[in-house]
Amino acid sequence: MTTPAQFRQSVRNGAFRQPTSGYCGDYAQANLVILPQQHAADFLLFCQRNPRACPLLAVGEPGQWSLPKLGLDLDIRTDIPGYNVYRNGDLAAQPVTLHELWRDDFVVFAIGCSFSFEQMLTDAGIPLRHVQQGRNVAMYRTDIVNQPAGPFGGNLVVSMRPMKAADAIRAIQITSRYPAVHGAPVHLGDPELIGITDVAQPDYGDAVDILPDEVPVFWACGVTPQEAIRHARLPLVITHQPGYMLVTDIRNADLAAF
Amino acid sequence: MTTPAQFRQSVRNGAFRQPTSGYCGDYAQANLVILPQQHAADFLLFCQRNPRACPLLAVGEPGQWSLPKLGLDLDIRTDIPGYNVYRNGDLAAQPVTLHELWRDDFVVFAIGCSFSFEQMLTDAGIPLRHVQQGRNVAMYRTDIVNQPAGPFGGNLVVSMRPMKAADAIRAIQITSRYPAVHGAPVHLGDPELIGITDVAQPDYGDAVDILPDEVPVFWACGVTPQEAIRHARLPLVITHQPGYMLVTDIRNADLAAF
Numbered sequence: 001m002t003t004p005a006q007f008r009q010s011v012r013n014g015a016f017r018q019p020t021s022g023y024c025g026d027y028a029q030a031n032l033v034i035l036p037q038q039h040a041a042d043f044l045l046f047c048q049r050n051p052r053a054c055p056l057l058a059v060g061e062p063g064q065w066s067l068p069k070l071g072l073d074l075d076i077r078t079d080i081p082g083y084n085v086y087r088n089g090d091l092a093a094q095p096v097t098l099h100e101l102w103r104d105d106f107v108v109f110a111i112g113c114s115f116s117f118e119q120m121l122t123d124a125g126i127p128l129r130h131v132q133q134g135r136n137v138a139m140y141r142t143d144i145v146n147q148p149a150g151p152f153g154g155n156l157v158v159s160m161r162p163m164k165a166a167d168a169i170r171a172i173q174i175t176s177r178y179p180a181v182h183g184a185p186v187h188l189g190d191p192e193l194i195g196i197t198d199v200a201q202p203d204y205g206d207a208v209d210i211l212p213d214e215v216p217v218f219w220a221c222g223v224t225p226q227e228a229i230r231h232a233r234l235p236l237v238i239t240h241q242p243g244y245m246l247v248t249d250i251r252n253a254d255l256a257a258f
Numbered sequence: 259m260t261t262p263a264q265f266r267q268s269v270r271n272g273a274f275r276q277p278t279s280g281y282c283g284d285y286a287q288a289n290l291v292i293l294p295q296q297h298a299a300d301f302l303l304f305c306q307r308n309p310r311a312c313p314l315l316a317v318g319e320p321g322q323w324s325l326p327k328l329g330l331d332l333d334i335r336t337d338i339p340g341y342n343v344y345r346n347g348d349l350a351a352q353p354v355t356l357h358e359l360w361r362d363d364f365v366v367f368a369i370g371c372s373f374s375f376e377q378m379l380t381d382a383g384i385p386l387r388h389v390q391q392g393r394n395v396a397m398y399r400t401d402i403v404n405q406p407a408g409p410f411g412g413n414l415v416v417s418m419r420p421m422k423a424a425d426a427i428r429a430i431q432i433t434s435r436y437p438a439v440h441g442a443p444v445h446l447g448d449p450e451l452i453g454i455t456d457v458a459q460p461d462y463g464d465a466v467d468i469l470p471d472e473v474p475v476f477w478a479c480g481v482t483p484q485e486a487i488r489h490a491r492l493p494l495v496i497t498h499q500p501g502y503m504l505v506t507d508i509r510n511a512d513l514a515a516f
Contacts (some may be wrong), residue, residue, distance in 0.1 A: 165445045172430045173442060184431060187423045189447060189473045215447045215473075258516055 004071060004249045008079040011247075014096065017081050019243035025119050028181065028252055029245035030057050030070065030110040031222040032080055033229060034098075034238040037062045040107035042150025046228060047109070049147035053156055053224035055180050057250070060108035065098075067110060070248040076108050082241035089233035094241065101238065111222055112181035113245055114159060116252040120174050126167045135206035136243070137161065139221050143195025144186070146224065151232035158186060158218040160199070162210040168217050175219070180255045187218040194218065204242075262329060262505045266337040269505075272354065275339050277501035283377050286439065286510055287503035288315050288328065288368040289480040290338055291487060292356075292496040295320045298365035300408025304486060305367070307405035311414055311482035313438050315508070318366035323356075325368060328506040334366050340499035347491035352499065359496065369480055370439035371503055372417060374510040378432050384425045393464035394501070395419065397479050401453025402444070404482065409490035416444060416476040418457070420468040426475050433477070438513045445476040452476065462500075 002010075004027045010016040020029055035043055040062070047054035058069045065076045077098040085093040085101065095101065114137070118128060130137045137159045144156040163171060168188060176184040191199045199216060200207050204223055210216055229237050240246065260268075262285045268274040278287055293301055298320070305312035316327045323334045335356040343351040343359065353359065372395070376386060388395045395417045402414040421429060426446060434442040449457045457474060458465050462481055468474055487495050498504065 165447050165451065169430055169442055169444075169446065172427055173434050176431050176434075184427055186427075188427065189423050190471070193423065193471055213448070213451055 004247045005073055007247050008071065008074060011081050012075065012078040017096070020081060020245045020247055021115060021243060024247050026251055026253070028057065028116045028248050028250040028255060029113045030248055031113055031225070032076070032240040032246050033109040033111065033225060034076070034106050035109070035234070036103065036236060037105040037107050039150065039234055043109065043152055045149035046146070046152035047111070047225070049149055050224065051179070052183055052186060052220035053146070053222070055112040055182060056109060057112050057180060057248070058110040062107055063104040064108065065102065067108060070110055070246070070250060072249070076246070077102055080240045080244060080246050082244035084239050084241050086230060086237045086239070088235060089230050098238065110246060110248070111225060112255075113222055114182055114219060115245065116181040116255060117175045117178050119252050120178065121171055124170060124174055126163065126171055129162050129208040130206065133208055135208055137205050138202040138208050139204035139223055140191070140196045141203045141227070146228060151234065152228040154224070154228045154231050156186070157204070157221045157223040157227055158194070159205070159221040160202070160216050160218050162208065162214040162216050164213055165215055168215050171217060177256045177258055179257050182220050182222070185217045185219050188215055191216060262507045263331055265505050266329065266332065269339050270333065270336040275354070278339060278503045278505055279373060279501060282505050284509055284511070286315065286374045286506050286508040286513060287371045288506055289371055289483070290334070290498040290504050291367040291369065291483060292334070292364050293367070293492070294361070294494060295363040295365050297408065297492055301367065301410055303407035304404070304410035305369070305483070307407055308482065309437070310441055310444060310478035311404070311480070313370040313440060314367065315370050315438060315506070316368040320365055321362035322366065323360060325366060328368055328504070328508060330507070334504070335360055338498045338502060338504050340502035342497045342499050344488060344495045344497070346493060347488050356496065368504060368506070369483060370513070371480055372440055372477060373503070374439040374513060375433045375436050377510050378436065379429055382428060382432055384421065384429055387420050387466040388464065391466055393466060395463050396460040396466050397462035397481055398449070398454045399461045404486065409492065410486040412482070412486045412489050414444070415462070415479045415481040415485055416452070417463070417479040418460070418474050418476050420466065420472040420474050422471055423473055426473050429475060435514045435516055437515050440478050440480070443475045443477050446473055449474060
């Protein structure tokens with residue numbers, strides 16, 4: 001059984017360069033956002049005001065590339081299997097480490113990820129269609145406007161999982177225990193009520209089938225801050241590549257609020 | 259502010275002979291079932307096997323008309339504002355006390371009531387359509403078969419409350435805390451999936467409007483054991499009159515499982 005520390009080591013030495021879904025499944029994975037200090041206070045406020053889309057697991061000090069709360073040995077410059085560097089809102093580079101780009105004013109944000117609650121749902125015997133179909137989860141831009149902070153705003157992005165009603169009720173109970181990884185759903189049922197006009201055409205990820213006896217269930221999604229960041233068109237922002245997450249030492253079970 | 263003990267006193271002395279909805283709202287009200295000891299073990303097993311429909315607040319000893327767990331002064335023979343006496347499954351009498359009928363082999367069952375969780379939903383700012391419309395809650399016989407025990411069986415009866423999706427999610431969170439008063443919903447969305455062919459034609463109570471932006475949410479209902487009892491066609495069973503409940507000393511808030 002690979003520990004998160006062993007897993008990060010294999011990323012750090014270049015042996016692992018893939019999406020992290022399914023690895024170290026009992027441990028929380030995190031979305032990564034790195035901003036110059038100049039914009040960090042606004043982004044922190046954005047996360048505070050939109051906690052369901054942006055649940056913060058950890059925030060570093062300026063220049064701090066370690067995040068001991070998430071792993072004693074952790075080096076944020078090397079431990080993610082793929083980085084996206086955005087300049088003025090456009091993808092400018094995909095380096096494999098941040099050693100050359102690192103600056104003393106960079107602030108690291110680690111944001112909870114739905115992989116954690118998907119693990120809990122799977123453990124509870126609730127089938128996940130996108131996993132069954134070997135697809136990425138379906139994600140949609142909604143008409144729900146985020147609470148803005150500084151240059152960060154935009155609309156809520158949600159992920160959708162179709163379920164039988166009894167599973168949906170159970171999933172609400174389970175995910176309610178995990179506010180640190182998006183918590184309870186924000187919507188269920190009619191997609192149009194949150195501005196999704198065609199559920200067969202997700203804005204991110206892959207469409208999945210919704211069976212006649214299923215209800216679509218919508219959770220706030222970590223793509224929300226990614227979109228907010230790109231739309232802010234800051235001179236420089238670094239994130240993980242979608243799906244290439246930071247594997248932490250935090251057990252999913254320890255994220256339970258009750 | 260009338261205490262439950264004062265309220266029961268007004269029932270006992272004949273001053274109160276009405277439905278109890280809205281009285282002593284912070285305290286749990288209970289459904290009442292009284293059976294001869296001969297059938298009590300089977301009914302207890304039926305409740306154990308169908309806990310969402312039949313959550314037991316208290317069960318007495320044979321012949322015991324007090325239920326100190328629900329109120330120190332409580333006298334089950336006088337403290338309910340209306341009784342139904344069934345003989346061989348048919349309503350035979352509606353006495354105002356049980357003094358003449360009482361037997362030393364009677365066993366009292368007090369079953370949790372949705373009034374408790376409705377109070378919690380109202381306190382949380384979730385509107386209840388049937389309350390707004392001054393109607394009884396809509397109840398339906400489903401195609402979900404109860405786990406039988408002895409002569410008790412039949413199908414699950416559910417109550418339905420239409421809600422906006424966000425309120426439905428919140429209502430699932432809130433009612434999940436109260437398994438002693440039916441707990442979380444058993445279904446939401448398409449009524450046909452649980453055998454309800456026409457939601458505008460409830461089997462008990464009154465139809466209520468479901469607005470286009472609402473989802474119907476279905477909870478297990480205390481009418482389930484009433485139906486099971488009547489269908490068992492026992493020689494003698496006593497219940498409360500629907501809506502004329504036992505007001506207990508148990509605070510709704512104290513029923514929270516977590």
